[in-house]
Amino acid sequence: MKSPQNSPSALLELIDALKCLPGVGPRSAQRMAYHLLQRDQTGARRLAFSLNLALDTLVRCSLCNNYSEHEVCSLCRDDERDRSKLCVVEMPADLLMMEQARCHQGLYYVLQGRLSPLDGIGPKDIALEQLLKRAQDGVVEEVILATNYTAEGEATAYYIAEMLKRQQIGVTRIARGLPVGGELEHVDSGTLAQAVYERKPV
């Protein structure tokens, strides 16, 4: 939707700025701008404040590469975590899922991305060198690869495994198979075939 010249420039500027949000096009941006101005000026002011606060205070944790307000994040500083196990995930959201599942008592390393040659993202564009250094701290005994089971996640896991094995660091990959509670009738055939292929002795 084109806006006529007589729209105030601060409004046009706000609509344009909202388009930086993922999944927000011109129409949504316009709807959001009017919503904020008409119904939620408090929310708008708070959003502006929070954006600046996050940009000003968040840094990458020097150990796990996740967002943190300190040089080393609170999770990496937690004395109760098992420092011999390092779980590698693609994104901070994956770390949150792991924590919710309460299945890992060790530490994490967040790649903040994945290898994706088609998008021009190579080994130098994600923090792999820093991971190699991190895994060689003399305390880490096992690196658990928990990247996604997508093509990119698989390639990333393979690349990291090769990199770490060259340095005699133990590497494991989270299992693939039927979901818990999954029924053969309802699972996709690719997952089922892989579950049969990776069957284990009982």
Add this chain to the structure above:
Amino acid sequence: MKSPQNSPSALLELIDALKCLPGVGPRSAQRMAYHLLQRDQTGARRLAFSLNLALDTLVRCSLCNNYSEHEVCSLCRDDERDRSKLCVVEMPADLLMMEQARCHQGLYYVLQGRLSPLDGIGPKDIALEQLLKRAQDGVVEEVILATNYTAEGEATAYYIAEMLKRQQIGVTRIARGLPVGGELEHVDSGTLAQAVYERKPV
């Protein structure tokens, strides 16, 4: 998705603040926050600036009630517009559509809402008194009601028409019927029935 306690508070605060945007829930807010921090810090800073700028500079035009950076907006100040015709629309977006259609050379009045008893929006919650005063400036000869053809838009038009007719101000309503290029086969039956009911002599 719950966030564990060890997420930095500035990040949690940003995710929470993003939820003030219409149609944005916890998951989208999280995705937006990570996107801004990882890929578009410039965009995030600009968004914060634009929000504050819009909140600080935009006021309602004293003539048309639309957003403006001046007490009277540029459209209302335009000498080439026909000041005898006043078109009433619900929202600023409707005014933009009218301008794009280039079908109205007069001025506008933006209600910034519609009557909606179910949502508790009565005559006092939209700027109807100000409209009545505006229409009685001695120059306006015709008020063109261009509210939506929804239940609320219709009720709003009816209420405004009654209010203005009591003051002997000429009121018209934009036509309802088949869309331009519309085929009987593809139009909804409500629209078709209304088009037959409102048929005109040729």
